[in-house]
Amino acid sequence: MTEPFDDDRIPAMSAPSWSLRIGQGVWNAMAEYINRGDHDEHGGVLICGIADRPEGPVLLAREFVPAVDGVDYVPGTTGYRALTPAFLTRMTKRARRESWTVLMVHGHGNHGQSVGFSSVDFDSHESGYGALLDIAGGLPVGALVITDHAVAGDIWQPDGGRASLAMTTVIGPNIRTLYPSPRPGLNDNVGDDRQARLFGVAGRAILARTRIGVVGAGGAGSLIVELLARLGVGEIVVIDDDRVEIHNLPRLIGSRPLDAFTWLTRRPWNLLPAPARRWLGNRTRFKTSIAARAARRANPTVRVKQYQFDVSEPEAAAALTTCDWIMLAADTATARLVVNKLVHQYLIPATQVGVKVDVDQDGVIGIVHAVSRMVMPETGCLDCQGLIDHTALAREALPDSLRRAADYGTGEPAPAVAALNALAVAPAVSELMMSLTGLSEQTDVVHHRLIARRGKWARIAPRRSEMCTTCSTNTTSAFARGGSQPIAGVRLR
Template identity: 45%
Template sequence: MAEPTRTPTLPSIEPAQRLRQRRPESREGDPMVRHQVNPPADGWSLALPPRMWAELSEHLFLDGDEHGAVILAGIADGPRGPRLLGRELLIATDGVDYVAGTFGYRALSPEFVRDAAVRAADEQLAYLAVHNHFGSTSVGFSPVDFASHERGYPALRQITGQVVGAVVFTPQAAAGDLWLRDGARAELAEVIVPGNNLIRLRPRLAPATVSDLRYDRQARLFGDQGQETFNRLRVAVVGLGGVGSMLVEFLSRLGVGHLVLIDDEKVEETNLSRLIAAEQTDVGKLKTDLASRNALRANPEITLEPIAERVEHPTARQALASCDWIFLAADTDAARHWVNETVHRYLIPATQAGVKVPVGADGTIGQIHAATRLLVPGKTCMWCDGLINSTNLAIDMHPGEERRLARYLDEVPAPSVIALNSVAVAEAVNHFMLAVTALHEDDTDTASILHRPRSRDRALVVSRQDPTCSACGLNGPLGRGDS
């Protein structure tokens, strides 16, 4: 994999030149401020599919009592440290599986622990015991909790051969104690729920930050913590044509700190009218070079990882797997499949943005569509929605010349106009920036957005889901990570 490039940092801005803004205080009953904004943390993290978090929350916080469960999780490298990936939730039934404890208030029954540990060993998944405490924005283990970990987890780790540990939750905080396979012990830095709002639960609220003066006007909306979140994110853009070049421009100016740029194509003369800041002399250059130049112009401190390969190349796939968010702006079935695979295997949210301009053989123009689709781990899937054609995917996976002969020899280029592309791009980036700063009113709204510029209407399209799907269900790679 190509080494990321880092540009020299700008001179630091003195505190007197900075403005410190805060997000508005919470108002009772206001759903827009239910979640605290915690910038990404370094260290071990746990990602939970939104459906799993909803089921777990209902179990843990249904009443004022303590409840328990076990999460079985895959493992992968993440953007800021190792990442645990929730694959299965095993609910402990009160009074049967979660019973009065010998040393503490309650505990998982020996039989429940045994069965869950055997399953973890068989599936090669991490074992995480879960319970809840009372509180809101901070949480930690009690001395009784730690004592129980020290009595049981060394043996449990030996039995499973996997990472074992415990996670304690409140509705707005989480803490974890992990016992690693090499004998080390680590804290859990954060729990991530990648839904319509990208929720981050930490043991306590992140310390206050101060925004760069360049982002003052944005920080007045997102708050200093929200702006710092953008800076710490690793975001991929797959496809750097008309839509992708705009995405890079918007994300760079938003303050995203690290961009992975994936495209193997070179600039052609017919691209110039819709590539941001393209010049005649750019013809023949790699699109990754043009996108990198534009990103650096917009944000000289950004870290870039240009990958001049197709998305199915191992280097590109490995880079995608350690991102916080993926934007899909390539319209091949291979790009759709591999991004969809990454979303569900590594629990990384993604957004597809694109425009379709149908033109008949007689020149008749059909209904123009500008689409923005949110891909949510374990919930929205391009296979379930019929957006991937298996025959075209098989063709896409052939070497370049074979692809050309099989599919593209007589293909007529589709129309593409920069202003139409901007409709999809603006919708995609607006959703992203509100999601990562927890400003969406509904955590669960994952509908796609379809603009029809000719009729000037806008529709929400609810994704279908097949429970037997081998891409997004438990029959597939959901949460398996690198295993």
């Protein structure tokens, strides 16, 4: 039925390389249809968006369309089975209308750890993909051959280039990375690294090549950065435009009084005119600098990139598109909007953390909440949960002077304590670690909410609206569109 794998026709890969990101739901639908256990071949088409990363282009899976056996997938003239020209043309034209890329998918009727194209497969690509490129109108086309545990790809580019697929990442409660064949084993000695005794040498290697974005470097964000560095995460992207103030010091991990210019409160500096003290106070250290310093002290090998911008700035949002996970620790509606869009538009998992202490007008403490909300592609987004305040979005979009007027009278700053931040951060970072290293036994994405004064945790299943323009797969949504459209909430230049 198949011939031995023959990858020699694809030029040897050189950076940048291509990869595929696919949600667990789309992967399951595709793998269950292709690899049915009947030892026969089946096929279909994977519709994808495209994004750019430093390592190379990323295909973002949006939808799997099965090819009906005997109608769209029929006995081939040279090989065993083939997708019909009519089906391929129909799918390619459909993708072109929406600026999608199409990948033809089939299996070889096996469930092994390795997979590759046969010479017959390559013959069919070389005889037909040139015509498909013309129909695609300037977008790549390609093919995948899959098993349950391996994926190989042959990508044809409009400029005449051709590349194999470096890896496929399946995004779900457990993040899985699939290759054409197993990677060489890791022989590093765990030694006395007690955390590696939990997730192993392979887990340690996964964390070392992972890039995590942290939005907000305040009380919760600084703690996240510290924990990620100590876990051995390879690169951390920290985004925050705030500087350290004296009242931040009790909960800003790694901060020192000197960072907030506390000497301004002592003689003779406190005798300076108020404008001079304000001018000096506006030149304290950025919170990102504190986080980077603490991370490097914890782990000298960690790479930290600082963006001293609001997340709505194009440079900051662009940096997040290159990340493997985003930790959202900022409390603005704009930050929630931007990160929420990134999760679903670029298929990047995220976790939103936060603490809220309810205080009435008499200063009486009410409910104390700590939340850790994992946000995954294919699950309900933050907007579907009613967690993005659109009135606050409008207020935050105002110029500074108007925003200050709009904020007037909204109340004093809420209480904030480092220990409460830890209640939200520890579950979030632990869940990230379990997911990336394959230790998670969760089958569904849930949001965790602690009512701290009662010591009571709640698990909340996210909702997903089929009309949502962020996380649904309707024709108006941003799901898997990657760089083909702007990110909502990011300022245009």
